[in-house]
Amino acid sequence: MKVVKFGGSSLASGNNVDKALNIIKSDPDRKIIVVSAPGKRNAADIKVTDLLITYAYTSLRSNNYDNIANKIFKRYELIAQYFDLPEKELAEIKRLLFALPKLDYPNADYRMATFKAHGERLNAMLTAKILQHQGIKARFLEPKDVGLIVTGTPNNAEVNPETYINLKRIQLQTDERIIFPGFYGITPSGHIATFSRGGSDITGAILARGFNVDLYENFTDVDAIFSANPSIIDHPKPIKKMTYQEMRELSYAGFSVFHDEALIPAIQGEIPVNVKNTNAPEKPGTLIVPEDNFVPQRTITGIAGGKNFAALYLRKYMLNKGSGFTLKLMEIFNKHHVSYEHMPSGIDDLTIIFKKDALSDQLIDVICNEIQTSLNPDQMQWIDDYAITMVVGEGMKDKLTLCASILYPLGKKNISIQMINQGASQISIMIGTRRQDEEAVIKTIYDNFNA
Amino acid sequence: MKVVKFGGSSLASGNNVDKALNIIKSDPDRKIIVVSAPGKRNAADIKVTDLLITYAYTSLRSNNYDNIANKIFKRYELIAQYFDLPEKELAEIKRLLFALPKLDYPNADYRMATFKAHGERLNAMLTAKILQHQGIKARFLEPKDVGLIVTGTPNNAEVNPETYINLKRIQLQTDERIIFPGFYGITPSGHIATFSRGGSDITGAILARGFNVDLYENFTDVDAIFSANPSIIDHPKPIKKMTYQEMRELSYAGFSVFHDEALIPAIQGEIPVNVKNTNAPEKPGTLIVPEDNFVPQRTITGIAGGKNFAALYLRKYMLNKGSGFTLKLMEIFNKHHVSYEHMPSGIDDLTIIFKKDALSDQLIDVICNEIQTSLNPDQMQWIDDYAITMVVGEGMKDKLTLCASILYPLGKKNISIQMINQGASQISIMIGTRRQDEEAVIKTIYDNFNA
Incomplete structure (x- = not known):
């Protein structure tokens, strides 16, 4: 069994989502799918998470927020239309999105966290509906359903170890795909709190450890992790295989391909991580593995x-x-x-x-x-x-x-x-x-x- | 005007003290003389400070401490005899030494500090008497006379900045030599507290700064500070000149010639320090100077x-x-x-x-x-x-x-x-x-x- 996580750029448009779904469908082991919020479709585009932050601020100042809410909904609607999903299937997503300003929140930080988390939450709901529409058995599950508990500050939360006990209890049916939103968890009192920005990688790693899968596949928009920043070095070498510790040390100073904190659950569960390209899934990508028996291919990775x-x-x-x-x-x-x-x-x-x-x-x-x-x-x-x-x-x-x-x-x-x-x-x-x-x-x- | 400090090995025997006195007498600028306690006369000998520590412990356990007290007194007596000093001149030194167990102390730490400090205290008294006996105008002064105030723990004290205000007020006569004990100061409540071991260097530096002298001469038993430890490197090069900061960094990891903390008052007062050999005072030794205008002679000092x-x-x-x-x-x-x-x-x-x-x-x-x-x-x-x-x-x-x-x-x-x-x-x-x-x-x- 594999956990597969798709980044925002891999889910930015219907065309991109289609590539992601084909990747899922091509391998029955790809059972647990973690999705980010839709990202940028082009350099000038705005990520859904950023639109949601604007939505949160706008709706604080006035009741005149239909414009921004509709702009966000449009992103999901366009993806749905690409797959000919009936309009009525989007009713729940629209309702949840427009209800956000009316809910009660413990404070402004929790309010912001909830707004932001809906980029992933609604995208996971939509993805499940698209798969079901295509005749594939898919189930939307989110942190409150499985007990993905977080503690700490509302917009920079940390996973609570209780999560792993909760995840062990979850029964998965053999023929279904689980579609799970990244980036957030729920606090012990039931409120939404997010990880730091880019935290869907962390959700994937938590599920990979919790379900003790064989591989955590992290799909992004590059062929591999490179040995140096391609904006500084022309055509740097791709890293085929490296250890957890190498990845930890590289992410520290700016290797932004994989989230800094996301490696910890993978290390703790000894789950290998494969960073791959949604646009070229046949390429091997970069495999990140435990230190045991690792034979380095070069001096400097x-x-x-x-x-x-x-x-x-x-x-x-x-x-x-x-x-x-x-x-x-x-x-x-x-x-x-x-x-x-x-x-x-x-x-x-x-x-x-x-x-x-x-x-x-x-x-x-x-x-x-x-x-x-x-x-x-x-x-x-x-x-x-x-x-x-x-x-x-x-x-x-x-x-x-x-x-x-x-x-x-x-x-x-x-x-x-x-x-x-x-x-x-x-x-x-x-x-x-x-x-x-x-x-x-x-x-x-x-x-x-x-x- | 110069402050001249003699280490314990430079004052271990009458013969050594004679060399030190000749150094003093050869230069009228050598007005302020800081003395340590008599050190080892040979490898098997025991330093007076260590004898005093034994004395402190022995006299705590029983009243049967004449043996160790006499052993200590003998060290001073032998030096006095070398200079034909009349026995009666030693009466005060003997009285102070034998009275130590009978004094009142705030606690055991202050008691130990007072015992230890008498190695320097009695030696400064003796040195002043020898010079006077030789017809030289010499005055014994100690921390309580000049206001050398210390704070902190009794056996690891630090100079209080008030000291420098007090020292500015002290009037020195042009033709007299001041003989001053190293290693200790007095607390605001009038008790003796010592610097860390080897702290006579610190006393010298405090007086050098306080009296704003032209040079602080630190006499010891080596020709110079060497560029590496002679027990590891055969005949290492002597360092002719270096900056305060170089000395600070070198003392940190084991250059024990000059006390780690002793440089601070010299730096603060911008007083050059000259480390010289009592047994070869004609040699230039090592001069430690401010960083300004320093021209390094080698890459590595x-x-x-x-x-x-x-x-x-x-x-x-x-x-x-x-x-x-x-x-x-x-x-x-x-x-x-x-x-x-x-x-x-x-x-x-x-x-x-x-x-x-x-x-x-x-x-x-x-x-x-x-x-x-x-x-x-x-x-x-x-x-x-x-x-x-x-x-x-x-x-x-x-x-x-x-x-x-x-x-x-x-x-x-x-x-x-x-x-x-x-x-x-x-x-x-x-x-x-x-x-x-x-x-x-x-x-x-x-x-x-x-x-």
Whole structure:
């Protein structure tokens, strides 16, 4: 049995949905189908999730929201018409969509989560109806039906382990397909809460683990995961096979093909993940597997780069005499719900690296002021243009001169390195530079290792 | 005006004290003399400070402590006899020494601090008397006379900034020498508290800053600070001149010539420090100067290695989602008064590096148990044999290929590198290895760079 997940671009139009349905129908093992909300049909198009966010805001301000609601409904209607689905089959979808502003919500965050989740919810309902219309036994199931329980903040929820106990109890009929909406779960009190953006990958992984399937197929719009970003490297090599850990390290710094958090349930359930292309399902894609018995084909599997980092440099004599300095720092971060990424330290200094999207300019000011007041550093500097490049490969283990071989050509190109972090895992090297150097870092390493 | 500090080995015997006094007398600028307690006269000898610790314990258990007190007094008496000092001049020293068990102390820690401090206190008194006996105008001054105020724990105190205001008020006569005991200060309530072991260097630096002298001469038993440990490298090069920051980074990992904390007051007062040999005062020694206008003579100034580190490896998926993980960790460390040195992190893991002397086996167990309970890591490992090597040099700045050139030969020698930390200061590279590899690391880097 397989879990198959389709991304938004794979379900953006009737034509795309048809390709997805053919993929499902071509393999009886593809029993559990996780769908995203319809994505962009072209570069100028707007994703249904973004339309729903606009809908949520518009309907808060006035009762004059028919325009945006109709625009959303039209997306589903167009797909239905492609399959000659009778209009009456859409009545329930329309009713649910237009009822959203009238429901009761615990607060504004839950309201937003519910609006957003309907992109997936309605798409899963529609997909089930299309399959049924085509004479295929299909059943719509959603988080409340199976007990996919989440906790945490309404728009950045986390799966609750109870989910896996609940999923074990679900009986599946041998000849039916389950169509399941991605991206959201229900809280213990029954409200909808979503994962972070792109979270349908997470739903697929949770179901893959919960139903203990043989394979989790993740269909997207690229042939494979590439060894480097194709917008930086011309025709980078596709990665045929890699380990969970390699994928974790690569997703960290910008490999956006597969959601950062989605790998965890797959790892925990030891479910192999196959990233494939909806438009070319015959291609092998990228297979992500457990570490056991993995034989690396190359030294470097991939190079990922993330430009959206910032760093705070603090200098104070004897700062590591006593654990108090870092404790106070963490208390300040925790108070403002700020998470940091890394904290390399020298003898009398400390650099704290953040993901930029977690920090507004205002928050940076507040944090810097509090640090100045309570820690009184001798020097404090905010570095706004920090980039992190990850060089990853199971084949890097025990290659003791590799780090030097990676760094030398960067030095030759006058790239100034702010941080080097050879992970304890020994399968990656993290390189911190200024943002403007990041593409040169990736190109130089790629060219030297033909990664 | 100069502050001159003599270490314990420079004052261990009458013969040594004579050399020290000749150094003082040869330069009228050497006005403020900071003395340590008499050190070892030979490898089998016991330092007076260690005798005083034994005295403190012995006198706690019984009134039968004359033996150890006499043994200590004998050390001062022998020095006095070398200079034909009349026996009556020692009466005060003997009285103070034998009175120690009878004084009132706030607690056992203050008692220990007071016992230990008398090694320096009595030696400064004796030295002043010898100079006076030789017809030289000399005055014994101690922390309570000048307001050298300390705060913190009784045996690991820190200077209070008020000290510098107090020192500004002290009037020195032009033709007198001040003999001042190192190692201790007085608390705001008038009790003796000591710096950490070897803290006479700190006293010298405080006086150098407080009296705003031209030079702080630190006399010890080596010709200079060497670019590497002479027990690992045959005849390493002496360092003629280096910056404060270079010295800070080198002392961190085991350059024990000059006390780690002693540089701070010198830096704050911008007082140059000259480390010299009591037995060869004509040699230039090592001059430690501010960074401004410093022109490095070589790429690498020195290589220091510290074997006494340990590391705790923690692995948990998504550990950096939220600042809570590190905060809880810091709360545990703070609760047990444990300070950490560095905390390099990967995507899902964290290594915390400690100085071993700060941790007993029992404390390690307690901390690991608390981490297991409150943070529930997926993996936790204690690495007991961690070593840190520091490669330091102002000349390393802007040498962008240097890090690669340092690492490559280490890889060739099959040395596995656990951590690389290129400091934000850009004048040092920190290399973490297993303890057994540390000497090979130092040798390899030294040989390659002829440091």
